[in-house]
Amino acid sequence: MNDIVWIIVEAVAKVLFLVLILQLTAAATVYLERKISAFIQIRVGPNRVGPWGTLQPFADVLKLFLKEDIVPKAADKFFHSLAPIISLGIALAVWAVIPFGDYFMIGDRKIMLGVAPDVNIGVLYVLAMTSLGVYGITLAGWSSNSKYSLLGGLRSSAQMISYELSMGLSLLAVVMMASSFSLNDIVAIQEGWGGWKWNIFLQPVGFFIFLTAAFAETNRAPFDLPEAEPELVGGFNTEYSGMKFGMFFLAEYANVATSSALISLIYLGGWALPFSPEAIGMQEGSILFALLQTLVFVLKVIFMIFFFVWVRWSIPRFRYDQLMYLGWKVLLPLSLLNALVTAAVIVFAI
Amino acid sequence: MNNIKNTEAERLNFWENLYLPEIAKGLALTFKRMFEPKFTRQYPEEIWEADGAYRGRPVLVKEEEGERCVACGLCSRVCPALAIEVQAGETEREKERFPKLFEINMLRCIFCGFCEEVCPEEAIVMSKEFELVFQSQEEAILGKDALLVPISELQDRLEFLRQWR
Incomplete structure (x- = not known):
């Protein structure tokens, strides 16, 4: 009985902490996006609110709270309000299985870093949740009762379906190597060899496929067709204003953070260090070592977020037929081949 | 081939x-x-100094004995945005006409510079001022007191006009 209370307290504390951290991450991503895009365009970027403009995203969110919330007369009110909740809720829900580090011990209690990190369906859960994210956008497009929104929503669903396949197949190769769906196990197989055992080196093709699919899944440039401003006004969020728009906005950046975290966990070694904890005089399971692991992981995530922003401001948007061509005729066969070769190597060579 | x-x-x-x-x-x-290196100017801290070619707020040239304007009304006539209103008055001086009323509605002004171009006396010129803030519509209608600027402050523009017009 006492044990159950302790588990519930631990889970609730972790969830509260995670939701707070995620909102801050989304805010930090917005700031990074604005600053990096400014630097790429030889501008200075936000520098008025707070030191170096770091409080700019909070000012933006505050502004969105104060804005009028306009719902079109012909819109389906219920789904119009539901769509942003789905988008943001699912963007946050994915983080339930994402671990920040291995574990640390308090007394003889093993505390995993993450809400439910070591679940044996981690990868499947992530794929399922990111697929559900389409509903938010498609519902937003449909319920707005506007042709631009509808087109944006349709594009989003078509795009996500096309890229989910190659994403799943490239993950399949990694899952076969780890022979586990748990993200902790996937990180565990990347430890050792002084950092050369990362999946990016063992699965370079899979990495590129996953990276491309991740861009498409998060609706980021060069695959930001669902909200393509020059063609579709704002795509699915044309008819949204105030904090409902803000929720889509936060969801997009939370998704960027999610994809960055997944890429660093699955392909960049996560928190895996090239040396054993004893080599630097630390114990496995101590809080300090767990913090070091988290720091390594966070640095990788920040680098991936930087990469996402960097790509957005460098590469022009794909045309719709090019997007479909790339998804079905290039990435899908490549990922199938990749999965097949990996399976053959595992079966016959090891 | x-x-x-x-x-x-x-x-x-x-x-x-x-x-x-x-x-x-x-x-x-x-x-x-x-x-x-960035090109951005941190505006309120680093204020940009325009040169003579800049077309800012139109102003009336003020000499020692008063304005140059003879209230011919050409600027008012040419103004495409109908921003200028002139009412002429008469004096006993050698230059007997003067504007009794001279108003420019800055909400209408489009800074085209036609008034300056058409002026036979070089009495209305475009200044370097670009920080134009008004709290109400009435405030944006500038009268003679706001428009008259001493000639010493307008040398850049007058030189530019002499050279290029």
Whole structure:
């Protein structure tokens, strides 16, 4: 009985902490996006609110709270309000299985870093949740009762379906190597060899496929067709204003953070260090070592977020037929081949 | 030679068709850009000083004995936005006409500079002022007191006009 209370307290504390951290991450991503895009365009970027403009995203969110919330007369009110909740809720829900580090011990209690990190369906859960994210956008497009929104929503669903396949197949190769769906196990197989055992080196093709699919899944440039401003006004969020728009906005950046975290966990070694904890005089399971692991992981995530922003401001948007061509005729066969070769190597060579 | 490849995409070579090297090139370019010195001016702290060619708020030239304007009304006539209103008055001085009322509605003014171009006396010129803030519509209608500017402050513009007009 006492044990159950302790588990519930631990889970609730972790969830509260995670939701707070995620909102801050989304805010930090917005700031990074604005600053990096400014630097790429030889501008200075936000520098008025707070030191170096770091409080700019909070000012933006505050502004969105104060804005009028306009719902079109012909819109389906219920789904119009539901769509942003789905988008943001699912963007946050994915983080339930994402671990920040291995574990640390308090007394003889093993505390995993993450809400439910070591679940044996981690990868499947992530794929399922990111697929559900389409509903938010498609519902937003449909319920707005506007042709631009509808087109944006349709594009989003078509795009996500096309890229989910190659994403799943490239993950399949990694899952076969780890022979586990748990993200902790996937990180565990990347430890050792002084950092050369990362999946990016063992699965370079899979990495590129996953990276491309991740861009498409998060609706980021060069695959930001669902909200393509020059063609579709704002795509699915044309008819949204105030904090409902803000929720889509936060969801997009939370998704960027999610994809960055997944890429660093699955392909960049996560928190895996090239040396054993004893080599630097630390114990496995101590809080300090767990913090070091988290720091390594966070640095990788920040680098991936930087990469996402960097790509957005460098590469022009794909045309719709090019997007479909790339998804079905290039990435899908490549990922199938990749999965097949990996399976053959595992079966016959090891 | 008969070129049967008709679109740009068909003429790309293998590496260009692969996209990845080209994407890497693009990323390298934007990465280099990040470290270039910025051109941005931190506006309220660093104020920009315009030169003579700048067309800011139109003003009336004020000499020692008063305004140059003889209230001919040409500026009012030429103004495409109908921003200028002039009412003439008479005095006993040698230059007997003067504007009793001279108003420019800055909400209408489009800074085209026609008034300056048409003025036979070089009495209305475009100044360097660009920080125009008004709290109400009435405030934006500038009368003679706001429009008259001593000639010493307008030397740049007058020189520019003499040289280029």
